[in-house]
Amino acid sequence: MQSKHALMFAGLALSATVLTQTIPALAATPTSGLTKVRIAEHFDLATGQQPENIALEPRGAVDLNMSVARQVVRLYPDGRRQVLAQLPLPADGGVHTPLLGFPLITGLVRDDDGTLYFLYAAGTSDQTGLWRLRPGGTPERITALPANSLPNGLGLDPVRGELYSADSALSTVWRMPLGGGVATAWAGGPELAPQGSLGANGLKVHKDAVWVTNTSLGTITRIPIRRHGAAGTFETKATGLPGIDDFAFIPGSDRIIATLDSQNKVAIVEPNGRYTIALTGRGGLENPTSIAVRGHTVYITSATWSLRKDPNLIIARLP
Numbered sequence: 165m166q167s168k169h170a171l172m173f174a175g176l177a178l179s180a181t182v183l184t185q186t187i188p189a190l191a192a193t194p195t196s197g198l199t200k201v202r203i204a205e206h207f208d209l210a211t212g213q214q215p216e217n218i219a220l221e222p223r224g225a226v227d228l229n230m231s232v233a234r235q236v237v238r239l240y241p242d243g244r245r246q247v248l249a250q251l252p253l254p255a256d257g258g259v260h261t262p263l264l265g266f267p268l269i270t271g272l273v274r275d276d277d278g279t280l281y282f283l284y285a286a287g288t289s290d291q292t293g294l295w296r297l298r299p300g301g302t303p304e305r306i307t308a309l310p311a312n313s314l315p316n317g318l319g320l321d322p323v324r325g326e327l328y329s330a331d332s333a334l335s336t337v338w339r340m341p342l343g344g345g346v347a348t349a350w351a352g353g354p355e356l357a358p359q360g361s362l363g364a365n366g367l368k369v370h371k372d373a374v375w376v377t378n379t380s381l382g383t384i385t386r387i388p389i390r391r392h393g394a395a396g397t398f399e400t401k402a403t404g405l406p407g408i409d410d411f412a413f414i415p416g417s418d419r420i421i422a423t424l425d426s427q428n429k430v431a432i433v434e435p436n437g438r439y440t441i442a443l444t445g446r447g448g449l450e451n452p453t454s455i456a457v458r459g460h461t462v463y464i465t466s467a468t469w470s471l472r473k474d475p476n477l478i479i480a481r482l483p
Contacts, residue, residue, distance in 0.1 A: 197432050197442035198462060198480040205239060205477040214475045215465035217272035217318070217410065217454045219280065226456075226463060226477070229282055231268040236282060236297060239477070249303040251284055251295070260287035262314045262333035263362065267291075271318025271329060271367075275342070283315040283329055294318075294327065294340050294347070306344030310334070317367030317410055319374060324393065328374050330356070330364035337364065337374060337387065337395070350374075351395035355385050366410030366422070366454070375401070375411075377422070382406045384420065384433065402437040410454035414482065421462065421482075423452035428471070430455065430464060443480065450474050457482070 207213035212232030219227040224241040227248070236249040251269060258267030264285070271283035278299040286292045293315070294307035309315050314333035321328065325342040328350065335357040339350035351374070356364035359380040366377040374387045374395075382405040388396030407426030411433075414421055420433040421442065430443040430452055443449060443464075450466035450473055457463075464478040 197440060197483060198430070198447070199483055201443065201447045201478060201480040203448045203476050204479045207475040207477075209468060209472065209475050214467040214469070215453065215477060216268065216270055216467055217282070218456045218463055218465050218477075219272045219274040220456050220458050220463070221274070227272060227274065227280060228465060228477070229269040229272045231270065231467060232266065234267060234269050234284075236269065236272070236280060236303075248280070249282075249295075249297050251303060252291070254286045254288045254291055256288070258287050260311065261285050262287065262312055263358070264314070270314075270316045273318050273320040273327070275320065276322065281318065281320070281327060281342075283309075283318055285314045285316075287311055294329070294344075296344065307340045307347050309338060309347055313338075314362070316362070316365050317376070319367045319369040321369045321389070324389075326393075328367055328369060330367040330376050332358060332362040332365055332379070335363055337367070337376060339393075351387050351398075353398060355381075355383070355398050355400070361407075366408070368411065368413060370413050371418075375420075377405075377408045377411060379408055379425070382408055384408070384411070384422070401435075402433050402439065405431060405433070405439065409452070412455045412457050414457055415459070421455055421457065423455050423464065425451050425453060425467075425469065428452070443478075447480070448474075448476060448478055450476060452478075 213230045215228040216231035226239045234251040238246045267286040280297040289311040293309040297303045315329045316332045317330040319328045327340045329338045337351040339348045362379040365379045384402040386399045409423045409425040411422035418435045428445040431439045432442045433439040450468035453467040460482045462480045468475045
């Protein structure tokens with residue numbers, strides 16, 4: 165997520181209308197490591213339908229948080245859209261949300277039982293924090309975070325029953341119980357700090373460590389989870405990734421596929437830190453924010469934070 169536009173939108177419900185036009189597959193760029201690239205869904209910028217994060221359902225559905233519309237939405241394989249959650253607008257309109265000046269939903273993960281967890285940065289003490297949505301239920305805040313925080317990326321550690329969130333404003337990784345309760349400032353430091361843009365942003369839990377991007381610094385940092393749960397020594401795993409936002413691990417490996425929001429690119433990062441560009445704007449990207457991988461299928465959300473044209477969902481194939 166980039167902080168180039170501090171805009172506010174009314175939280176309007178998503179249209180249930182399904183696109184009927186056939187959208188042809190887009191040719192991969194010469195530098196692309198992805199194939200069969202196509203725009204699967206277009207969204208409505210005017211109503212804040214800017215997809216920020218993504219979670220995959222087991223039967224082919226996709227969950228997205230429409231950040232500025234403050235909604236969690238499910239897209240079904242048959243083209244249907246369902247609004248699962250609509251969060252309330254803060255009484256002050258969210259003007260005190262750090263770095264941005266408008267409220268938005270960030271971070272989205274799915275537990276094995278179908279429960280969705282997501283974050284709300286609202287600039288208020290009564291709404292900012294971790295929210296939970298059980299299947300068929302209503303959204304509820306289960307952990308409060310400071311009003312001056314900007315919780316962003318969210319990662320699930322199912323083994324320990326904990327969630328971790330990257331705070332783009334407070335240079336912090338928060339640890340939160342899966343069942344709700346008090347958040348702990350688990351890790352912090354200059355590696356997570358904002359410098360003219362967002363700081364800590366994307367986050368994943370992978371092989372007993374928390375991995376965090378820093379958008380300002382263009383880095384990926386690994387923070388080990390020590391035996392008793394404390395944060396270990398920070399280890400920089402990759403640099404030179406300007407505008408990096410969220411990322412995913414390619415299944416069965418330590419390779420990373422990451423969105424470079426401000427550069428309008430997707431990169432594949434090797435374990436040694438070297439990277440190649442897998443997709444550019446010619447593939448339909450519009451400030452890509454997050455990414456998920458199911459088998460060889462890659463899902464990429466474009467929130468068009470600065471381009472302001474076509475928020476979308478792209479589907480592609482890993483070679």
